[in-house]
Amino acid sequence: MKNRNYLKFAIIFFSILISINIIVPSVLAFPPYGDCKDYHNVVNIIPYYEKTASINLDGLPNEDFWKEHTNDNENGSLIIPLASESYGPAFSVVYLNITFVITDTYLYIFCKWLDNTTRPDLGASVYDGLYFCWNINVPNFSAYFSSGMNTLDMGGGDVDSWDWSCLSSSPLNGSSYYCRDSCFGTYGWYNPSLETEDVEIAYTYQTNVSYSLEIKRQLITNDPYDTQFDQSKKYKFNMGIMNDAQHEDHLISWTHALDIKFPESPAVIPAYNMILFLIFSGIALVVITRKINYLLKKGS
Numbered sequence: 001m002k003n004r005n006y007l008k009f010a011i012i013f014f015s016i017l018i019s020i021n022i023i024v025p026s027v028l029a030f031p032p033y034g035d036c037k038d039y040h041n042v043v044n045i046i047p048y049y050e051k052t053a054s055i056n057l058d059g060l061p062n063e064d065f066w067k068e069h070t071n072d073n074e075n076g077s078l079i080i081p082l083a084s085e086s087y088g089p090a091f092s093v094v095y096l097n098i099t100f101v102i103t104d105t106y107l108y109i110f111c112k113w114l115d116n117t118t119r120p121d122l123g124a125s126v127y128d129g130l131y132f133c134w135n136i137n138v139p140n141f142s143a144y145f146s147s148g149m150n151t152l153d154m155g156g157g158d159v160d161s162w163d164w165s166c167l168s169s170s171p172l173n174g175s176s177y178y179c180r181d182s183c184f185g186t187y188g189w190y191n192p193s194l195e196t197e198d199v200e201i202a203y204t205y206q207t208n209v210s211y212s213l214e215i216k217r218q219l220i221t222n223d224p225y226d227t228q229f230d231q232s233k234k235y236k237f238n239m240g241i242m243n244d245a246q247h248e249d250h251l252i253s254w255t256h257a258l259d260i261k262f263p264e265s266p267a268v269i270p271a272y273n274m275i276l277f278l279i280f281s282g283i284a285l286v287v288i289t290r291k292i293n294y295l296l297k298k299g300s
Helices: 001-019 272-298
Strands: 043-045 075-082 093-102 105-114 129-135 158-165 174-179 180-185 200-206 210-220 236-242 251-253 256-258
Touching: 043 075, 075 174, 093 236, 093 251, 129 210, 158 200, 158 210
Parallel strands: 043 256
Antiparallel strands: 075 093, 075 251, 093 105, 105 210, 129 158, 129 236, 158 180, 174 200, 200 210, 236 251, 236 256
């Protein structure tokens, strides 16, 4: 009987702490409870640099560079939690494994997550999917879009949206193609005709077990409606998973930031410095050679 009383007391105590935000459950880091930045820092990710990396888009992590990582933010790989937008009986969290790799030209991304109802056969309006929202120039970008898909409350600016959907009519397992590449701004979505499709993807699923997705995009596209990935800043983004649903029924992530860093190039010796270096090296070699010959003759 005492144990039950202790349990009731513990439940009431922790409920009070949660209500006054002394203890913050993970659900509160997701909308509609507010901006996730109010509860934790933006997660910083440094993508792995592999100069010679090339990829065969099939949705499988067959390339060696996918296998060289651990779930370490500074090694381009981590686990991202995504949660339902509303807290209630249907609340759920999905943990997505993600790895970022860059070359001098491309950004590669591998994603994998569990799903026990893959490849829905329920019509085009209900589907599985994955999307990214990449900040282009929003001053206060966040995963919390309080007034819908616009940036008015964030200070305005544009967001690059990559949207992949798995419908009953989608290409076959292992197929590669271009996903929807669109953009929204201060007051909503831009006309799709203004955007070019620059994001190539391939997906694979294990029936009623999981999805895996490979993504390939050039770092620089020169499209004003795309995020241009260079070393000028950190690129904030958030993600969403559609699970047999769309719109408000999807799961969303916290705000993250991709911090692109290329290895520093070795210092280049100017031509005139190289000439002086060769001259002095030659002189030093002559002096050393003469000294050695003198010592050898003296010793004999």
